[in-house]
Amino acid sequence: MSSLTLADVYRARQRLAGRVAPTPLVASASLTERSGVPVYLKLETVQPTGSFKLRGATNALAQLAQEGVRRVVTASTGNHGRALAYAAHALGIEAAVCMSALVPQNKVRAVAALGARIVIAGHSQDDAQIEAQRLVRKEGYAFVPPFDDARVIAGQATIGLEILEALPDAATLIVPLSGGGLFSGVAFAAKAIRPDVTMIGVSMARGAAMHASLAAGKPVPVDELETLADSLGGGIGLDNRHTFAMTRALIDDVVLLDEASIARGIVHAYREERLVVEGAAAVGIAALLDGRIGHIERQADSSDTAGPIVVVLSGANIDMAQHLRIISDN
Structure with a gap:
């Protein structure tokens, strides 16, 4: 497992102080009523770049800037690229972002608007990763991984600190699961403070690379498919150094959701919580709506309190035309 320490x-x-503000932890009356235990939402949706990714990118770039690095590149499904571009602009660093053709155009435009060089490569996150590594070799960029990097993980882990400081008795954290940077960071910090906290990872059923890798006992390739939770797409890297081992050691359960469930999560967030969230952020809400969180099901047979629950809402960067269609169709 990674040598990351608390x-x-x-x-x-x-390092994030003055650059990335702590985000609100708010009670959800609707989900509390449905679940029978207190439910809180961690609003990473309010970050300037619309997602949690700003934490890891800022932490990594702040350290690289101190080392004299002036050009960085990454591969991204959108949110990490946007965060890297934002952090690079703030620190006066040149940034290039490689993305596949599957990345929604609203996310591509948002990265470009922050001044980053955009490179579209292939039809998967793996293709974008190959192109980013080519730029490292040929043009002298420093590579900043989207998730499998100790500096990035440490930045995302600050979410875990904030949750446990605001809600020390939190019993279960529900976190979107993709490459594992968010999940492993939050889980590492949370379990370092509260070893008995339950960590649930949630992903889409279509192309969940970390879930497939955990089942196989090693990182494995998975076809990247179109999904409402597009930010959770992509592989974890066959040479994964950090997040696979950390996730395997820290995760208590994995929940996979179909596309209809993810859509219901988006709709619930909008109609009941007055929040616009992307599909990747809606998966925790969807898992609760579907009754997929195990300890809640066990509560019916026990008088023990099974909460509070915290759901990490990872991002708000959904195409608004798509959001309107989902809301209208449900």
Whole structure:
């Protein structure tokens, strides 16, 4: 597993101070009523770039800037690229972002608007990764991984610190699961503070690479398919150094959702919580709506309190025309 320490996470929070503000933890009356235990939402949707990715990107670039690095490149399904471009602009660093043709155009435009060089390569996150590595070799960029990097993980882990400081008795954290940077970071910090906290990872059924890798016992390739949870797409890297081992050690359960469930999560967030969220952020809400969180089901046979629950809402960067169609159709 990674050599990441809790001290690294606290140092990351110091680097983020003045650059990335803590996000709200708000009670959800509707989900509390449905679940029978207190439910809170961690609103990473309010970040300036619309997702949690700003934490990891800022932590990584702040350290690279101190080392004299002036050009960085990454591969992204959209949100990490946007965060990297934002952080690079703030630090006066040149940024290039490689994305596949599957990345929604609203996310491509958002990255370009922040001044980053855009490179479209292939039809998968793996294709974008290959192109990013070519730029490292041929043009001298420094590569900033979207998730499998200790600096990036430490930045995302600051979410776990904020949750446990605001809600020390949190019993279950529900976190979107993709490459594992968000999940492993939040789980690492949370379990370092509260070893008994339950960590649930949620993903889409279509192309869930981390789930397939956990089942296989090693990183495996998975076809990247179109999904409402597009930010959760892509592989975890066959040479994964950090997030696979960390996720395997820290995860308590994985929930996979079909597309209809993800759509219901988006609709619920909008109609009941007054929040616009992308599909990847809606998966935690959807898992609760579907009754897929195990300890809630066990509550019927026990008088023990099974909460509070915290759902991490990872991002708001959904194409608004798509959002309107989903809301109208449901």
